[in-house]
Amino acid sequence: MKAVRTIEELRSGIRALQINLGPEATVGLVPTMGYLHEGHASLIRRARKDNGIVVVSIFVNPIQFGPGEDYETYPRDEARDLALAEAEGADLVFLPSVETMYPQPTKTKIMVSDITTRLCGASRPGHFDGVTTVVSKLFNIVQPDKGYFGMKDVQQVAVLQQMVQDLNMNVEIVPCPIVREEDGLALSSRNVYLSEEERRQALVLSRSLREAAAAVSEGTAVTAGDIRNLLKRVISQSPLADIEYAEVVSFPGLQPYPDDEEISRKDEAVLMALAVRFGRTRLIDNRLFNPKEAN
Numbered sequence: 001m002k003a004v005r006t007i008e009e010l011r012s013g014i015r016a017l018q019i020n021l022g023p024e025a026t027v028g029l030v031p032t033m034g035y036l037h038e039g040h041a042s043l044i045r046r047a048r049k050d051n052g053i054v055v056v057s058i059f060v061n062p063i064q065f066g067p068g069e070d071y072e073t074y075p076r077d078e079a080r081d082l083a084l085a086e087a088e089g090a091d092l093v094f095l096p097s098v099e100t101m102y103p104q105p106t107k108t109k110i111m112v113s114d115i116t117t118r119l120c121g122a123s124r125p126g127h128f129d130g131v132t133t134v135v136s137k138l139f140n141i142v143q144p145d146k147g148y149f150g151m152k153d154v155q156q157v158a159v160l161q162q163m164v165q166d167l168n169m170n171v172e173i174v175p176c177p178i179v180r181e182e183d184g185l186a187l188s189s190r191n192v193y194l195s196e197e198e199r200r201q202a203l204v205l206s207r208s209l210r211e212a213a214a215a216v217s218e219g220t221a222v223t224a225g226d227i228r229n230l231l232k233r234v235i236s237q238s239p240l241a242d243i244e245y246a247e248v249v250s251f252p253g254l255q256p257y258p259d260d261e262e263i264s265r266k267d268e269a270v271l272m273a274l275a276v277r278f279g280r281t282r283l284i285d286n287r288l289f290n291p292k293e294a295n
């Protein structure tokens, strides 16, 4: 494995592997912000299985953080990240500086409309513009055949799929399942911010999603309103939880269902999505399910 910091080194590293492996070796890209955990590892493993060449990028992207968010304090551990990426079989790790990614002045941004204004987009204005801009740049730099993204950030997956389709980008977005701790908490680099008590109470996210899916299949929750109420009731049992949203929307369109819409009879994927604050830590989780098959 090779760790590189400049675009030139990365491109020549990819070219060297392509010359070695031949033209049928596809390139898989796993974009991350580092402080890697088992969720990231699962993406790298999937990329390794699918491709001849695996590139992992580690870049805490300043333009996807809003004012007052945790850009400065976002956890970083380069040595541990490189060891994990190597253990999972990455060929190249790209660790650009902010100056490498955003030489001044930059005047171009990629923006996806509509679906970026809901859910996380409502409370984090500009966040998804930062994501689509950096991912477009990484796609242009690496020119991957496939990009690997976790369903933990389900809105990100929907937004990137829309971007790739709208701009005819020659990259397949590969969504990968959410990796959880044994007790159900979705892995996140931000989990390290949680106090012991917050960590315990944070289990309400996954529990509420599980209970809501069960209630739909048992017939005790029928409408979108029933599901929203159930999610909020379960989450509110944790006194430290401050709900930002508990939503029921279509996927990948992310259209909120009206409160009286019968979800239990739907023959399409329905997304339950949560953002909940515990102190200064904002956690997200979601469950995509088919109501007719929910258990």
Ligand code: AMP
Pocket: 031, 032, 033, 034, 039, 040, 042, 043, 148, 149, 150, 151, 152, 153, 176, 177, 178, 179, 180, 186, 187, 188, 189
């Ligand atoms: P991040 O470093 O948090 O920007 O995440 C980089 C990639 O890893 C994104 O595509 C995330 O969706 C994905 N990811 C983060 N946490 C998880 C998880 N618990 N399970 C699966 N994928 C994840």
